[in-house]
Amino acid sequence: MIVLALCLVDEARCWAAGESVRSVVDENALEGTPAALWDVDGAGDPTIQGFATDISINRGETVRFKVTTDASAFRVEIYRVGYYRGAGARKVADIGEAETFAVRQPECLKQAETGLVDCGNWQVSASWDVPARSRSGVYVARIIRSDTSGASHIMFVVRDDDGGSGILLQTSDTTWQAYNDYGGNSLYEGEPAGRAYKVSYNRPLIVRGSEYRRTSFWANEYPMIRWLEANGYDVSYLSGVDTARRGHLIRRHKLFVSSGHDEYWSGDQRDNVEAARDAGVNLAFFSGNSVFWKTRWEPSIDASGREYRTLVCYKETHAGEKIDPSPLATGTWRDPRFSPPNDSARPENALKGTIYVANCCRFDAVTVSADQAKARFWRNTGLDTLSRSQSVLVGLRTVGFEWDSDLDNGSRPAGLVRLSSTRLDVEAALRDFGSNYGSDTVTHNVTLFRHKSGSLVFAAGTTLWGWALDATHDDPDKQSAPTDLRLQQATVNLLADMSLFPASPNGALVVTQAPPDTVPPVASIRSPRTLEDHMFHLPVSVSGSATDQGGVPAGIEVSVDGGANWHPANGVSDWSYTFTPDRRSFVSILARAVDDSGNLQPVPTSVTIKVSGFARLIYAGLVGLVLGCGALLLAFVARRRRLLAKRRMMGL
Template identity: 35%
Template sequence: MGADHIRRWESGALAHAVSDPFGQGPLPWLRNSENYFDDAGQVVPWYADPQLARGGSGGPRTADDVHRQIKGFVSPGAALPGGSIDFHITVDPPQQFSVDIYRIGHYGGDGASKITTSPRLSGIVQPPPLTADRTVSCHHWWLSWRLQIPSYWSIGAYVAVLTTLDGYRSHIPFTVRDDQPADLLLLLPDVTWQAYNLYPEDGRTGASLYHAWDDEGRLLGERDAATTVSFDRPFAGAGLPLHVGHAYDFIRWAERYGYDLAYADARDLHAGRIDPTRYRGLVFPGHDEYWSVPMRRTVEAARDGGTSLVFLSANTLYWQVEMSPSPSGVPDRLLTCRKRRGPGKAALWREMDRSEQQLLGIQYAGRVPEPSPLVVRNAEHWLWEATGAGEGDELPGLVAGEADRYFPRTALPEHRKRILLAHSPYRDGDGALRHQETSLYRAPSGALVFASGTFAWSPALDRPGHVDSRIQRATANLLDRICKRD
């Protein structure tokens, strides 16, 4: 396999960059060749660990899916303080490695803080992934390390950084959650992350719900992709999900300003481990495209019970999925979405007479090839209060990636009040004029339901080069009102 092929598969951005112009985002330790500047032109210190910050200049090198220098996954993806996370890791060639555990947050601008480091661990070459009908699974890998989570650890989004003795590095995200009440519950979209996971990006066996490879190493489209993907495998490339940066942008901003946050994964929502009555609002900070029936049922019940909903991306609740156990019987380790293939009912919520708009107030309209301005509408509304935004003002680059809008012929949710807070023209891939909209409605229960309708909202909160103070203030206006139950 030539070096040109390996370079093609270094990162999942190859397959999906068109749908996420923000990529991974400025994560501590991951980016080493770029400087990020704030609005005042000051360099932003994104690296929590100076040694890792050096990256390409003698520091660790990123592992890849061709050589599998070090790759791994965890089970489960979320655990309580006092619980444990099991790491399944392959190391080639076999050698010692260590695991640094970081927690994502603001941390004075660092973006993360190192919490602990594992002892030196012995790495082995795990068996090749098993494949069946495009489904790739590593459920047969041996346990490499069990992380016992101390009871005093803070809940939150964590990243394990795996580093071999000879300096190769990979990553594994996981969540520490609890059941204590909080103002806001942040839901990390791990179901959608897995749908996009093309591991292994080796030109042969990897497959996601979007892509697979042919016999000559060419990337095939949705028609030839997997219909079932496994959580029992690493994430492709650097080991972080493709859209993870959206969630981390929101986390850094929200923790900087002291919001009372709880954390959970979409699979916790699916499995019934979440009681929405313990929270004033549920926040969906990133691309959250794939939903099971139990996920939607729980969120609709939350809204109807008075818990507000905040959707900070676009293309939410688009495909319906099913979850099933792994071959060894562990629940919710396989994700299935038939898309448009085979006989029977469609897999789109809107084609089952359960359109996204009936929950969100707007729904997916299409991709946005080039970032366009978000055009403010109803500027007198409290969401835009003290933002400095006036009627018709254009917020540059805030309609990007994918966009939602209101569909007049599609049913709306029951509501007391409803308003559109942006109406933004853009050109689609064919050059046709489209428009994006941002929505807010108050349900009969009193719950507020906000949908940004664009991928660019969370990055505008805390992504260097994308920060917009008007979006920051508008988001604060929304969350403050939810937390105070105004």
């Protein structure tokens, strides 16, 4: 308690006292700083802006800031973002005017052919030696003019490369920079093609004050961090850049988290996450539109040539041709047209289960059916009382502003479970690989599957999942809503099934790990029957049921090509699937069930039907025609005989 009290008033003396790294609970028990003192409006004061020379640093390293201002002096306050009894951040250091260098920096470097704006030629203006026992987190340097007190933010991440927390949360900084238009260019506007092809981390980050403020950290990721730390989850942090350059760190944790709007992923970033999954690390995508654009990295163009400072995305999907001079494609991950043979297209649902379908701005609740509500994900939420025909809405305005669906596109993971299905009419549904949108009816899904490594992979399929967890965040569209205890409880349930538990849970939450279930379910096929005869090019209806021990059936998959491809059926306990044979043959219909723990039936149930061709169809038609004509002729003859007999009786 003495050390804790000391930390409340003097961070430096706290470290000098020899305290070990604080737990998330102890860290957030410290007194926070009121948001009125640490926050800024939008992108802050335009007359004082800056950036860190690296998006992240390890504990014990030095973070350096480059600041431009016309003020004669400025100072810096360092804050760690968290919950802190609702305050949202805590001051951890002050850097006085005597330790800073105020200067109006030179014009940023520009590369006309790509639209790159790189301010790496600026001078270092201030620095902070991160204490070796600092808690990993998202940090903010608040740079403040000494004359007017105008202030702006510089964001960076403090890593813990030696630690192994339960949860490792990745910031969506690649997406921040894609939308960042400091200097006039971003991946959405400017030169040379109405957009830049390259953007630099060597720039102040002004997304929060632009038309793209909906994609900022403060709108989408901040509430997730507040909720995790408020409930005492053992969480540490890394940047999207680190996922690419330090992917080995992921394997030291039980769970890797993507949150908010996590749209831009490089090849090495995805490879490292997939390798961690294959090694048994769980994945949770509390995000939407994630892993959509494929990127690559180049060094900065300033004299330092620092690696991982230039984010490259030519968006060849928009161009309709190969324009990136690199052999690698930088279109959408799902676009196969420009990928070299050794780097084929990988739709994002192959990694996370869902795939982006709707662009801006429909805000709706998550719809859970009675069958879906039986899944262990929804335990202790009160949804288990639904009757068979009912559904319920949870998380008002959680589906938005960009969101995903479970599509049967050939990349759907085996054993994928739909935990919700929200059917919506939208004006901007994606119609191709990533360029054209139009009105359509599409379905949002929350999904879960168990990878063959044993890891669980969850996808919320929306950028706004955090809004249901914590109500403090930027709300650019003014459509926010109260938090939802049922989605909070479901998130606790998910993490518990990954053996991750809150050390200081909200009193309204029930923290239980459901009994483990390792017994797979069994699907049965009721119709058609084995060797039943069906006609070529006529639909075949397949139906059946499923049972499970220790859980509930949660999904059915059907194959009609010997198991090469699997497709989701409609329904669960009672299910159906329709397909149309495209050739004459014996067709083996396979069905397998998956339960709410992600256990997939290892040996599918099967029936074999006989599919006859057009010749038989024509023959059957001719036979029918002949028989029909014969019947008509017999009827005509019989009628004629009756008429003749009647005439004879009348003496005619």
